[in-house]
Amino acid sequence: MRLTILGGGGFRVPLVYGALLKDRAEGRVTRVVLHDLDAGRLSAVTRVLAEQAAGVPDAPEVSATTDLDEALRGTDFVFSAIRVGGLEGRANDERVALAEGVLGQETVGAGGIAYGLRTVPVAVDIARRVARLAPDAWVINFTNPAGLVTEAMSRHLGERVIGICDSPVGLGRRIARVLGANPQEAWIDYVGLNHLGWVRGLRVAGRDELPRLLADPGLLGSFEEGKLFGVDWLQSLGAIPNEYLHYYYFNxxxxxxxxxxxxxxxxxxxxxxxxxxxxxxxxxxxxxxxxxxxxxxxxxxxxxxxxxxxGAGERDEDDLSGGYEKVALALMRAIARNERTTLILNVRNRHTLSVLDTDAVIEVPCVVDAGGAHPVAVDPLPGHATGLVCAVKAVEREVLAAAESGSRATAVKAFALHPLVDSVGVARRLVEGYTEVHPGLAYLR
Structure with missing residues (x-):
């Protein structure tokens, strides 16, 4: 089986390859094609992978190319982890936003919108190429903002593009660990958008253990989210939010x-x-x-x-292990081998959340098999979460509309409607600032 990695010169590619090296089952990935625009970065990462594979029998063959069509043609899976504008672009996203007194984080608020505006056109081009050159391929999207980019690509690939993120997995793992449960045996009731979701229950053998955690201040304050959000706030919410909600609750x-x-x-x-x-x-x-x-x-x-x-202190050592590569491998296994499993993924809503339309990409538990990822029915969100999810999804839709039309006014609207941007005037200045530093936004007129 062949896997193409877009952004193949990226720093985290060895994490994906490391997961592939551990997979010895029939039907595993035997060939990896790295694609990147920067030949120097490709060379560097290829060196790391060669040392990583030393002594591993039958390690997946690795090749590299700067030709996108060559990388995609006839592949089985595409892992997309591109960064349009590079890390210099990310730094500019932060700088322009902070100068206006608003958040510039790469997936949340003004920074996330700027990143989305220059990434969506590139992601759409990739989706069209996949549909033409590898129509039977599955696309696993890790490109940020993951939910927004997955939705943009889904308009051309349907349900053959699935977004992944390690945040919900890590959150569920931490909650299970503090409760003394095996994460592999726990059902995580998680729902929302990418980087905007909540764990509302953690069931072990049919019993929801989350109330026990919320009722115990000592336990609740002993792990990352308890330290980050504070015990009182988590008890008020009655749920454990994704760590990225810290940008909203403590903006x-x-x-x-x-x-x-x-x-x-x-x-x-x-x-x-x-x-x-x-x-x-x-x-x-x-x-x-x-x-x-x-x-x-x-x-x-x-x-x-x-x-x-x-005042949360240093990260626990157990949390310094990433995890998105494990999600990607589990997803590929389930589809390629029809090994039924459950994963938290970014997929089309269908009828999962009644407050959103069927094509909206959401982040929820899904049953995965050879037919793809199927979202599991979940209980409705509480009012405060519903409002935030609907507001941010509306912003995502304006970003998609601006990327499609090239409308500068629509881009301003996207910024102005975001809960973390507090003024239309600020939104206008953000668009001005971002178009000055990002050549990739020259299409906005």
């Missing part, structure tokens, strides 16, 4: 922390990865060691500003 504190930070997250990663790729130009360097040391630093500093503003 002023998050913006202030980002403004006071020595570097934004994007700027930090830009500098860190520049050092990594520069080190890879030394033929004598141990590619795997350089990569692994960089990865450890990257994961340890994840959401550092939010944790600092909340």
């Amino acid at each position: 002023r504190e998050a913006v202030r922390a980002y403004q006071q930070a020595e570097k934004t997250r994007g700027a930090f990663l830009h500098d860190q990865q520049a050092r990594f790729y520069a080190a890879m130009r030394n033929p004598g360097a141990s590619a795997w060691k350089v990569w692994d040391d960089t990865r450890a630093e990257r994961e340890a500093t994840y959401m550092a500003e939010n944790r600092e503003s909340a």
